[in-house]
Amino acid sequence: MLLARGCGIATASRRAGMWCARRLLASEANKGTGATMSGSSSVDPREIEKFAKRANEWWDTGGTYGPLHRLNYARSPFIRMAACDHYGLNAEQRRPLESLSVVEVGCGGGILSESLAAMGAKVTAIDAAEESIEVAREHLKRNKVVPDGRLSYVATTGEALASENRRFDVVVSSEVVEHVVDPPSFCRTLAELCKPGGLVVMSTINRTVWSYSLAIVAAERILGMAPRGAHDWNQFVTPDELTIMCEDAGLGLTAVSGMRWSLPKNQFELSRDTSVNYIAAFSKAGDRGAGE
Amino acid sequence: MSMRRALSMRGAAMASCRGFLGAGPSATSSTTQQDFDVVVFGGGMIGSALACLLKQSPLTSELKVAVVDRNAPSSPSSSIADLPQVPDIRVSTLTPSTLALIDRVGADWAIHPTRSASFHDMQVWDQTASRKHMRFSGSGEGPLGRVVENEVIKSALQRRAQELGCEYASGGVKEVLAPRPRVGITREAGDDDDLCDRPSVVFEDGRVLSAPLLVGADGSESIVAKSAGIRYEGRAYGQRAVTCTVDVSRPFATAFQRFLPTGPIALLPVRGGRGNIVWSTTPEHARRLESLGARDFAAEAMEALTVEGGPVPSSSSSSRGGGGWESALASRASALLGLRGGASPPAAFEDPPEVVSVAGGRQRSFPLASKHALTYCQRGVVLVGDAAHRIHPLAGQGVNIGFGDCELLVTTIQEALWSGQDFSANLTLEKYAAERRNKNGAMIRSLDAVRALYQSESPYVEAARSFGMDLINGFGPLKQVFVGFASSNAAAADIRSP
Numbered sequence A: 001m002l003l004a005r006g007c008g009i010a011t012a013s014r015r016a017g018m019w020c021a022r023r024l025l026a027s028e029a030n031k032g033t034g035a036t037m038s039g040s041s042s043v044d045p046r047e048i049e050k051f052a053k054r055a056n057e058w059w060d061t062g063g064t065y066g067p068l069h070r071l072n073y074a075r076s077p078f079i080r081m082a083a084c085d086h087y088g089l090n091a092e093q094r095r096p097l098e099s100l101s102v103v104e105v106g107c108g109g110g111i112l113s114e115s116l117a118a119m120g121a122k123v124t125a126i127d128a129a130e131e132s133i134e135v136a137r138e139h140l141k142r143n144k145v146v147p148d149g150r151l152s153y154v155a156t157t158g159e160a161l162a163s164e165n166r167r168f169d170v171v172v173s174s175e176v177v178e179h180v181v182d183p184p185s186f187c188r189t190l191a192e193l194c195k196p197g198g199l200v201v202m203s204t205i206n207r208t209v210w211s212y213s214l215a216i217v218a219a220e221r222i223l224g225m226a227p228r229g230a231h232d233w234n235q236f237v238t239p240d241e242l243t244i245m246c247e248d249a250g251l252g253l254t255a256v257s258g259m260r261w262s263l264p265k266n267q268f269e270l271s272r273d274t275s276v277n278y279i280a281a282f283s284k285a286g287d288r289g290a291g292e
Numbered sequence B: 001m002s003m004r005r006a007l008s009m010r011g012a013a014m015a016s017c018r019g020f021l022g023a024g025p026s027a028t029s030s031t032t033q034q035d036f037d038v039v040v041f042g043g044g045m046i047g048s049a050l051a052c053l054l055k056q057s058p059l060t061s062e063l064k065v066a067v068v069d070r071n072a073p074s075s076p077s078s079s080i081a082d083l084p085q086v087p088d089i090r091v092s093t094l095t096p097s098t099l100a101l102i103d104r105v106g107a108d109w110a111i112h113p114t115r116s117a118s119f120h121d122m123q124v125w126d127q128t129a130s131r132k133h134m135r136f137s138g139s140g141e142g143p144l145g146r147v148v149e150n151e152v153i154k155s156a157l158q159r160r161a162q163e164l165g166c167e168y169a170s171g172g173v174k175e176v177l178a179p180r181p182r183v184g185i186t187r188e189a190g191d192d193d194d195l196c197d198r199p200s201v202v203f204e205d206g207r208v209l210s211a212p213l214l215v216g217a218d219g220s221e222s223i224v225a226k227s228a229g230i231r232y233e234g235r236a237y238g239q240r241a242v243t244c245t246v247d248v249s250r251p252f253a254t255a256f257q258r259f260l261p262t263g264p265i266a267l268l269p270v271r272g273g274r275g276n277i278v279w280s281t282t283p284e285h286a287r288r289l290e291s292l293g294a295r296d297f298a299a300e301a302m303e304a305l306t307v308e309g310g311p312v313p314s315s316s317s318s319s320r321g322g323g324g325w326e327s328a329l330a331s332r333a334s335a336l337l338g339l340r341g342g343a344s345p346p347a348a349f350e351d352p353p354e355v356v357s358v359a360g361g362r363q364r365s366f367p368l369a370s371k372h373a374l375t376y377c378q379r380g381v382v383l384v385g386d387a388a389h390r391i392h393p394l395a396g397q398g399v400n401i402g403f404g405d406c407e408l409l410v411t412t413i414q415e416a417l418w419s420g421q422d423f424s425a426n427l428t429l430e431k432y433a434a435e436r437r438n439k440n441g442a443m444i445r446s447l448d449a450v451r452a453l454y455q456s457e458s459p460y461v462e463a464a465r466s467f468g469m470d471l472i473n474g475f476g477p478l479k480q481v482f483v484g485f486a487s488s489n490a491a492a493a494d495i496r497s498p
């Protein structure tokens, strides 16, 4: 129900912003991407370094990445519902995603990866920062929610994994697209990692006045919730831009929802309001066929 | 530092940190260690209710749950033995929301009309001769509440929990091993929230039960709270409650509560047309009351419940010769308690039935105290029921707020499972802890305010006390104290005498 509602909102505003978004993307692409690590990677080495420095903080729920832990209360249920909807699974079991292979691109310390595996999925989680992967592996040894053998970490990039012809039922990339050098190419990589008829889920921060005040000014500068300089507002992607980039990569929008901070619960929750954080599901055209 | 030591002390019991996912007795361990998802420590009313709720609710029903108690539970296969003719002296007043919960988990056996007594009204009045009182009535079909013996509630819930697949482990417990709170601001590398902090319970016979989440439901002397380093705030009231079952002159369906300068006395209906008395008073008086014979005690209780001076016309502040200062004091006290005054349709005063004699066993007394845990959770450990809060019995809310704890805890765990989160992590448990501690804290403060008003030795409060029912007449938080914050189907009517 929630998904359907969100979807309606998205399609309504989609057309209006279409032209604007295309123009903006074109100008971004022209800026050039001299900082790319390798010709085929959308990874920005400066961003990787930024995260690598703070790798030991990933699992401190009261620290830098606390908000990401609390974001799980919105993004994990969205992915659970979107995947169950897409594959006709019963979401009301403890581990409904047991039949699905999932790749998480840009997993950081594994905050979301463990949640996905806890919901039953067979998860491959990748990140370009070795330090983060090390932390994620260490934490996995001590975690209490992931069934044995359901989660493995690899220090690599999406492009590299795609070139190995690895394909998954669900491709997840959360809070990553705003950090990459070439978002359109990043979306194409995610599409490539997805099996025909599969599902791609992305979450990110919208580029609005609200997100500027909340994510940059409040979160980074005033509350110190996110490390200063963690985000570059100009790199934020609007839902329309994301939709267009994904369409160009062969992915059709199926659902979108906002994720809003709830003060009394001290966590994020799904909402209609996509003006700051949002999450969207896209399906890849094609015949699903039999599993991997 | 101390963290480290605490961890190493946990020794063999903690040898297996992971592996609960493999569920079932772990064959690898030399001791007989069993791994569960949740271990509920204390299989009383609250612990057993929690176990039922966990096994009955979506998502949590898939968790492997064990309940630990020093006493063996009622067996589900045992034929339902006839209850003793005279009800036990330990009874609880259950609010509609508690009744709904018991019904929902399938333990409605306990609240069947033959095993419980309903009351449709609650009448509260003070020691003055003025018959100022207030009366609460259930609106609609349902009663305001039911009075059930603790043993009956407990055994129904224990039997149901076992039917639902909870494992009961009973016997002497040697120790409870819980992660200690972190001390100071020092952090050692790797010493993060999810460090291998798997609490466990060690029985005297060597059995070990362990789970990522240990629930302390072991009552007001909780050893779970103690081993987790959870502290309490609170006070001893310096009072005792004398309680017993009594024969009365007629069946009744009102919960009576009268405030005396020494403390409140309550007369509740129990099954079989009898009554139950809970009389809070000074320790000396309690000792004397305990020593009385069945008829003498009944006579004293009757006296305590009887309106002094018989029917008296309505008293106003002027008839009491009160000047402006008295009403000023009363309004100050009102403001203090956050009450609004207000006229409502009067309801007639009901004389309590005559107390004839103590029935069944002798009257016994319990010490009264108020105790509130400073936090309800601590790294893999969470408290529910009396382990988290012990309150004055005057409003009969004790066990009801415990049932409320269980409901929110289960919802919180469900939400964590739904989001693929660790349900034993502080990130999850803190939400339960903060919300419940707030709610229960408000109840405790209201109770303390009522009690202070009636038991202060100060002459000023003494004067305000004669306006007691005017104060209580406000539909403020005090209404909630008496009817229970959860019983939305209760309508209150406040009254002045005719």
Ligand SMILES: Cc1cc2nc3c(=O)[nH]c(=O)nc-3n(C[C@H](O)[C@H](O)[C@H](O)COP(=O)(O)OP(=O)(O)OC[C@H]3O[C@@H](n4cnc5c(N)ncnc54)[C@H](O)[C@@H]3O)c2cc1C
Pocket: B041, B042, B043, B044, B045, B046, B047, B068, B069, B070, B071, B091, B092, B093, B094, B150, B173, B217, B218, B219, B220, B221, B223, B241, B243, B278, B366, B384, B385, B386, B387, B393, B395, B396, B397, B398, B399, B400, B402
């Ligand atoms: C005089 C009096 C009158 C009351 N009247 C009312 C009333 O009218 N209405 C109301 O709602 N409440 C009333 N209460 C409060 C009510 O009795 C409690 O709130 C209720 O019993 C709490 O239930 P619990 O399951 O949390 O704890 P408990 O009933 O104390 O259960 C704890 C369980 O844990 C087990 N346990 C404890 N320690 C250990 C250990 N070390 N090892 C193994 N097992 C252990 C015990 O065997 C027991 O089964 C009254 C209390 C008193 C004193």
